[in-house]
Amino acid sequence: MQLIYAAASPFARKVRVLAAETGLLASIEMIDTTVLPTTLNERVNLANPLGKIPVLLLDDGESLYDSRVICEYLDTLHQGPKLLPGDGERWPLLRLAALADGLMEAALLARYEKAVREPQQQSQAWLEGQLGKVRRALAELERQSAQLHGLLDLAQIGVACALGYLDFRFAEIDWRAAHPALRDFQQTFAQRDSMLATAPS
Numbered sequence: 608m609q610l611i612y613a614a615a616s617p618f619a620r621k622v623r624v625l626a627a628e629t630g631l632l633a634s635i636e637m638i639d640t641t642v643l644p645t646t647l648n649e650r651v652n653l654a655n656p657l658g659k660i661p662v663l664l665l666d667d668g669e670s671l672y673d674s675r676v677i678c679e680y681l682d683t684l685h686q687g688p689k690l691l692p693g694d695g696e697r698w699p700l701l702r703l704a705a706l707a708d709g710l711m712e713a714a715l716l717a718r719y720e721k722a723v724r725e726p727q728q729q730s731q732a733w734l735e736g737q738l739g740k741v742r743r744a745l746a747e748l749e750r751q752s753a754q755l756h757g758l759l760d761l762a763q764i765g766v767a768c769a770l771g772y773l774d775f776r777f778a779e780i781d782w783r784a785a786h787p788a789l790r791d792f793q794q795t796f797a798q799r800d801s802m803l804a805t806a807p808s
């Protein structure tokens with residue numbers, strides 16, 4: 608298998624952390640790339656018509672996207688404890704993972720607004736709208752932080768990658784001050800080898 612990824616992508620980081628945590632890293636060749644909504648990337652477009660990464664290229668020529676699907680697929684390939692349980696815990700966990708993904712998506716749209724659009728095209732209302740989603744997601748993650756303890760699961764990985772993305776692209780947002788439970792969670796989680804090895808730079 609091959610994973611098309613970018614070091615800056617929190618979505619790809621989720622997959623890379625999951626692969627490391629489940630012992631699958633050795634079976635995945637990592638292919639580093641760069642993507643922007645305004646630039647064609649033929650290799651990515653061929654594998655994913657949406658032109659987004661991560662994309663997992665399977666040995667039979669098929670590809671899998673997006674990060675949620677790839678994570679769920681990889682979770683079927685290892686023998687260890689599953690990161691996406693099949694029982695009653697599944698739905699709250701998936702909702703928490705979706706909240707973390709949504710935080711990343713809103714932050715990414717704000718990032719693109721600032722980094723990709725010309726200054727005269729940028730919309731303050733758009734930026735404020737996306738950052739409002741980030742703020743509300745943080746508040747809800749803080750409220751649900753008790754769910755982040757226990758055996759490793761996909762929600763923990765997603766939340767850690769979302770918070771890491773804020774630190775990477777939005778260092779000016781001091782999310783730790785108002786979210787002490789998330790701060791404590793991240794302080795511990797970010798020390799895992801899988802997180803240290805995938806920290807964006």
Ligand code: 99T
Nearest residue numbers: 615616618642643644659660661673674675
């Ligand atoms: O939107 C584009 O055309 C290119 N952007 C991407 O491919 C981003 C890279 S993060 N990935 C996604 O939006 C994937 C979202 C999808 N739902 C998933 O995989 O879960 C780049 C971050 C940065 O550079 O700051």
